[in-house]
Amino acid sequence: MKPTKSACQWAHVSCALWIPEVHIGSPDKMEPVTNISAIPPSRWDLVCSICKEQSGACIQCSVKACTTAFHVTCAFDEKLRMEQTLTDEPGEGGIILKGYCAKHAVTPRKRAERAQQQLQRSPRKSESVNERFARIEQVRQEFYKNVKPESVALRVGRESGVVVDDVFNYWKLKRRVRLPSRSLRGRSRRGGRGCL
Numbered sequence: 001m002k003p004t005k006s007a008c009q010w011a012h013v014s015c016a017l018w019i020p021e022v023h024i025g026s027p028d029k030m031e032p033v034t035n036i037s038a039i040p041p042s043r044w045d046l047v048c049s050i051c052k053e054q055s056g057a058c059i060q061c062s063v064k065a066c067t068t069a070f071h072v073t074c075a076f077d078e079k080l081r082m083e084q085t086l087t088d089e090p091g092e093g094g095i096i097l098k099g100y101c102a103k104h105a106v107t108p109r110k111r112a113e114r115a116q117q118q119l120q121r122s123p124r125k126s127e128s129v130n131e132r133f134a135r136i137e138q139v140r141q142e143f144y145k146n147v148k149p150e151s152v153a154l155r156v157g158r159e160s161g162v163v164v165d166d167v168f169n170y171w172k173l174k175r176r177v178r179l180p181s182r183s184l185r186g187r188s189r190r191g192g193r194g195c196l
Contacts, residue, residue, distance in 0.1 A: 050074035068101035081105035
């Protein structure tokens with residue numbers, strides 16, 4: 001949670017990043033959260049399809065014909081598909097954010113099930129391929145158990161503190177939802193949706 005510009009309210013950083021009307025004043029500190037007043041009333045009126053509450057601002061599924069609403073934090077908790085795509089489009093800030101409801105999300109589990117089904121359909125695939133696939137999937141699901149913030153801090157020559165922990169948690173969440181990213185880019189206005 002980070003303070004808003006007025007310092008009277010607090011907002012989730014993930015929500016501030018995913019709601020297109022909201023900005024973050026200092027990308028380095030990831031605070032204050034600004035422009036909350038620019039969020040349209042219709043966004044505040046949406047009811048989350050996951051927690052069934054009408055508190056906070058919701059986003060809607062990125063499939064154009066779908067109007068299913070959900071909080072960003074609920075979507076991450078439910079491991080819905082939340083994509084970050086790099087773009088060169090002007091006005092998008094270099095990143096487009098898209099969130100998908102449970103009906104339209106292709107989650108890591110579904111991806112694994114589909115891949116497993118494809119392997120089972122092909123009689124030429126040996127058992128070693130199945131074993132390798134299972135091992136790769138296990139490493140992907142538990143990669144963060146092999147990396148500790150303290151070792152990252154030591155490697156970059158910083159004390160283990162807020163900055164290193166924030167970077168570690170950022171990449172942990174990014175990996176958890178399997179979003180491909182080559183490098184950190186400067187924070188500017190995001191082109192997706194989110195909740196607050």
